[in-house]
Amino acid sequence: MDKKSTETNTEKNKSRNPILAFLSALFVPGFGQIYNGQIKKGILFFLIILIVPFIFGLIRFGVFFEGFIAIIIVDFSFRIYLIYDAVxxxxxxxxxxxxxxxxxxxxxxxVIGISTIVWFYDTNSIVGVKSYKISSTSSEPTLKIGDRIIADLNAFDNTKPNYGDIVIFQKKDSLNPWVYRIVGLPNDKFEIQNNFLIINGKKCKTLFIKEAKSQEFNVNEYEEELPNGHKHKIYTFKKPFEDNKKNLPEITIPKKSYFLIGDNRDNSMDSRYIGVINKDEIIGKAVFGYWGKTNERINISFINK
Structure with a gap:
């Protein structure tokens, strides 16, 4: 081979830049491999990222704390491997x-094709869970400010919402989702007297637990039992913000609607203010908390709370 042919061949052959491979794999799954000329491997890796969430969704792995953590570890590890392999x-x-x-x-x-697929690919809906952050004290003592909770988006596919379920919902005229507890079912005759519930003519059992604090406010903590036997803790302020919300005349809850109320009875913008919640406004059911401001807020189940 003469000198001219060698120079021409050198011009055609180029090395791959590890930094570009790193950035390609970091921002576009599988593209780092395509950049390296491994198009089949790149497509395979991208398909794995698309298919694995369906598997997690089918086995409902994400509705348990351990499964949710496993999903995070698997996803993070695989993406790290994509970057390592590309570099x-x-x-x-x-x-x-x-x-x-x-x-x-x-x-x-x-890049445009992969990014478009990723943009419209709703991983939360496929896996069946979604994370939310609690930003108010309206559901204390069960939910605390700063709690990161997981909602089961498919919780009510085959079962109806029930007393005691903590649900995430979004009103049609609201920009953000809300989190409250179901205390009234369709067709219930519902009433509130002095912050305590009367459902279908029967007062829910309450047991005084202790005096406590909600932020800087003095509260009484009770255990409340709903008609299905579900027990949970509630707060009532010693000096409520609005006395007129401690009582609600008897109403009949419409069909396919639910009455939701905050466990922090005197500090909650719930169905007493915004009205009943329609079934199609419910996004999912809170199943556990995985993070919070203290270690005690890690791995808290809400199934029986």
């Missing part, structure tokens, strides 16, 4: 002959 192979390709798709316009179209 490792890029370092080996010192004399790489670019493929037909290793052009800026092909790369751009691939």
């Amino acid at each position: 490792k192979n890029a370092k080996k390709l010192k004399n790489y002959k670019p493929k037909s798709y290793n052009t800026w316009y092909y790369h751009l179209s691939i």
Whole structure:
């Protein structure tokens, strides 16, 4: 081979830049491999990222704390491997002959295509869970400010919402979701007297627990039992913000609607203010908390609370 042919061949062969491989794999799953000329591997890795959430959703892995943590570990580990694999192979390709798709316009179209799929790919709906952050004291003492909770988005696919369920919902005229407890079911005759519930003519059992604090306010803590036997803790302020919300004349809850109320009875913008919640406004059911401001807020089940 003469000198001119060698120079021409050198111009055609290019090394792969490990930094570009790293960035490609970091921001676009599978693209780091495509950048390295491994298009089949890149497509395979991208398909794995799309398919695995369906598997997690089918076995409902994310509705348990341990399963949720496993999902995070698996997803994080695989994405790290994608980056490692891309960088490792890029370092080996010192004399790489670019493929037909290793052009800026092909790369751009691939990035746009993958990014479009990822944009419309709703992982939360597929896995069946979604994370929410508690930003108010309206559901104390069960939910605290700063708690990160997981909602089961498919909780009511085959069962109806019931007394005691803590649900996430969004009113049609609201920009943000809310979190409260179901205390009234469709067709119930519902009443509130001095912050305590009367459902279908029977007063819910309450047991005084202790005096406590909600932020800087003095409260009484009670255990309340709903008609299905579900027990949970509630707060009532010693000096409520609005006395007129401690009582509610008897109403009949409409069909396919639910009465939701905060456990922090005197500090909750619930159905007493915003009205009953329709079934189609309920997003999911809170099943556990995985993080909070203290260690005690890690791995808290809300199934029986």
